[in-house]
Amino acid sequence: MTVGIVSEPGRDANEFMFLTPDDEKLKTGEFVYYTAPVEVEAEDGGTKIEEQKIYARVTDREECRGYPDEFMADPEVNPKEVAKKLGISSEDMERYRITAKIIGFYDQRLNDFTNPRIVPQAGTPIELAPDDDLERFLTNVGEDVASANVGDLLHRAPGQVNIKMPVDNFTATHLSILASTGSGKSYTCSVIAEELMRPDSRAALLVLDPHGEYHTLKDIETMDEFHGKDGYSPEVKIWKPDDIKVRISELTFPDLLSSLDQPTDAQEPILREAWNRLSQDEYITSEQLINECHRVGEENDSMASAEALDWRIEKAFRRDLFHHSRHLSLDELLNPGQCSILQLDTVGKRDQQMLVNVLFRKIYRERVNYEKGRESKLDFPVFAILEEGHRFAPASDDARSLPILRTILSEGRKFGFGVGVISQRPSKIDDDVLSQCKTQVIMQIQNPNDQDAIRRAVERVGEDLLGELPGLTPGQAIIAGDSVNTPFLCRIRERLTAHGAESLKTSQRWRDSWKKNSQTPDKVVDPDQEEGAEDREEFL
Amino acid sequence: MMKDEDHEEIGKILGSKSQIDYVCEVYKGRDVEQPPSPSDHRFGRFVAVSKQIEEKQVEFVGTIYDSKIVDPDQGRAGSRLSSPEDQELFHPSYVDEKKKLVGIAFLGYIESSEEGAETKKHCIPPWTLEVDDVVKKLSKEEMVSFHEFEDGIELGYYQNLLEIAGPLGKDLLSYIVSRLKEERPEEKKSLSLIEKNLEFNKMIEGV
Structure with a gap:
């Protein structure tokens, strides 16, 4: 579908402008393409010139022709109506100048985009990228690779372009989910956890849950979607704060x-x-x-x-965390097809940091041993989700967990220990930790410091997409990094399990509580019979 | 199709300045039995010229955008002041040669097929009128009807009229819009907006 015509080159070598009458489809972040001859590798090892679709992402949009201000003088009168009265066809009235950044043509050999560094000539028709192409090219998921279906492309109708992230990639090279409170980061994380527990992946998943939000993942055990034809059935184990000990x-x-x-x-x-x-x-x-x-x-x-x-x-x-003999046994905690949730809601911040320090060090050591051919309790990779990541890897504070996290984030890829860092305050996360998360899911963030932190840590997200951050609504995310071939806007899919992190219905709770408190007593109790009467005479 | 008996002839085409800009000589007392009244050829009056174009009956619809009175005797020296040589010649009276000319901008046409179907267009009429073609005034209802389309009132000739009528264009359009507003109160809001814009632009240009 042709949506516009190239009008001029852009500000830099990878940019071009095109004109379009379209007032709906071509929003920032949408994908378009033009065709041009490029040099590609031939079957005989040489090169040949082939016509290729060269994809580009819309980065800016401005109206270059529209209704005069006079038509908008009365808020109750539609400018289209005025235009119509003056014999101006409203259909052809508006013109937009779109700026697009070239991503490149999809190189089947590299399974990635290659930028041919050819700016289209003025007059070149610009087409809307087909759904099928985007589904195949945006992420790098091969035929036999397990994938996580996290949602669909935001610019297209729901379900038109499914986003499948390669599990092997983001679980090895680490993941970050960055979003302000209420924009759906634990929801997104749960979607990823669900995907990891599907028969295709059967992950050994560890979730550190400081707010007790992930218990609803337990539903996975009984849902058909997660059961394999070969008898696979995922297990979700929940550790309560009292059961979490460090020996x-x-x-x-x-x-x-x-x-x-x-x-x-x-x-x-x-x-x-x-x-x-x-x-x-x-x-x-x-x-x-x-x-x-x-x-x-x-x-x-x-x-x-x-x-x-x-x-x-x-x-x-004397702290509850320490015990002379009890601890979290790796045999119990980590197994393929098992999601272990450590509920830390009543555990203090320093104890949480100590737990992560000890536990992650133990897991990392076992994984290194295995990969080095030494005796090990963990002969399979592990993926750990760390909610409130800024608590465990703070930028300015000292935390016991920071050194091991830095080590795992920089070295864990080689040893099969991946970490998913989730935080609402990216500016408060250690830069080394954040920049080592090679796949990023970024949701609505309005704080300028946090936006700067993302800008510093996430190299491949363009300014155009970062500009979208404050305007994203809950459930919308920018996905960027090594797991995808180019950054894009995604609509996170609905959870299969129930969501466990709903905001409190505060006013309802207040009303209920007031009603309870204002009820008249059921009966009058004699002073000698009332509760605690026997202790009344004792000294305090 | 408009009926002839509903119209009053106001004059004849005298010439043209362009495809849509014509000059009409208004009938005087001796030209017709009942000469047009001043309001029949007032500024902003909608007029029409009927023509048979091939198989179809076409009404050229326009509006009076300007006027001019012509007195060929003006500036000529009278008998008392003329030189003796000139007085030897007899000059007939020029009283009857005084003329009232009006400029008509043709803004569109109404085409009627043999079956009676009417097609209305606001555009430059593709055909040309002839000298002596009769110009008739349009009634109020016909004027409104010329502006009525599927989605309501339209002034598709807006820009053409502004260009032809020059400095008088904004006043003329403002007058037309105000008349349409009176006849179609349901479209008052959008028509008022156009009217106000015209008035504002006229005032601003004068500053």
Whole structure:
């Protein structure tokens, strides 16, 4: 379908302008193409000239001919009506000048776009890119590759151009979902989790859920869509905060040091020595560590310093997170076809960071061992979703989880440990972590600092698409990065499972609560019979 | 198709300046039995000329956009002031040669087929009138009808009339629009907007 005619070259070598009367289809982000002869590789290894469709993305749109201002003087009168009265045909009235950026022709050999660096000549007809082409070319999904159907192309009618992201790619090279609160980031993340649990993927998926939003993924277990013909049935396990423990012996000395309340310079060597002596033990209790510190203190005539560690150790290990024997066993936690959700809603921020630090280090170590041919508990890749990513990899704050996350984000690809970082504050995420997430799903973001952070971290998203960020509505996203051949706007599909992160219906709750509080008592109770009467005489 | 008895002839085509810009000489008392009244050839009056074009009856529809009175005797020296040589010649009276000319911009036409179907167009008429073609005035209803199309009132000749009528164009269009507004109150809003724009532009140009 021809939608316009090239009028002139653009501001840079990859841009051109075309004129169109179309006032609906050609919005920013839409895909068009023109044909031109390009040099391609021939079957015999040489080159040949072939007519190719060269795709381009609409980056700007301005009206170059429209109704005069006088026609719009009365808000109640449609300018088209005025034009019609003056014998001006409203059908041909408006003209738009569209700026388009060349993406290139689709090179079957590379499975990617190649920019031929040919700007179309003035007069070249511009066609709307067909749905089929876009479905095949926007993402790089081969025949035998598992794909995640996350939604469809925003500019086309629902279901016209399905977006299938290659699972192998984004689970290996990391994913980020960046969006302000309420624009659908946990919804999108759940859609991806659903896709990963389908029979095609059967992922070993770990979800760190600081707000308890992902429990509804449990529905996956009973839904037919997720069951394979070969008997595959996904499992969704939920760990409550009380079940989430870090075994003390799994800590490193820096972990221990960071957990203690500011030990002095004199106390640190005592603690280090005591920890080294116990480090071979599978189980360590706070008493054992205190006793060992005392022994080291005695040996070094620094008993006072050793005893000063007592309350610090007790206080540190009194935290619910630490336990001398219980921990999250990798055998239970990670299995192909299993989604493990760690609910951290009542776990403190520092404990969450410590948990990620210990758990991710353990998983990473096992994955490295496996890939290096050593004994390992994890002979399959793992993908972990980290909600509130800025909490675990903060840009300006110190977090125990930051070093291991930096390591995993930069090295994890080689060892089959992928991370999905989700955050509403990209500006507060460590730059190294954010820039290593090679696939980005970016939703509505209005904060200018966060937009700048995205601009810095996401190289391949053009300014034209970033300009769309504040205007996106919930469920609309820009998908960019290594998993796609060119950035585009996507409409995230509806979840198959129920959504667990609805906003509270505050006013309804207030009304209910007021009604309850204002009810008259059912009966009058004698003072001696009322609740707590027996404790009344006791001292406070 | 308009009926002849509904019309009053106001004059004859005298000449033309362009395909749509014609000059009409208004009938005087001696030309016709009942000469047209001043309001019959007033500024903005819609007029028509009927012509048989091949098989079809065509009404050229236009409006009076200008007028001119001509007195050939004006400037000529009278008998008392003429030189003796001139007085020897007898000059007949020029009283009857005083003329009233009106400019007519033809804005479209109504074509009637033999079956009685009418086609109305606001455009430059593709045919040419002849000298002495009779010009008739249109009634108010016919004038409104000439502007009525499927989607309501239209002034498809707007730009043509502005160009032909020159400095008087905006006043003329404003007058036409105000008349149409009176006849079609349901379209008052959009017609008022056009009228106000015309008045505003006229005022601004004068500043």
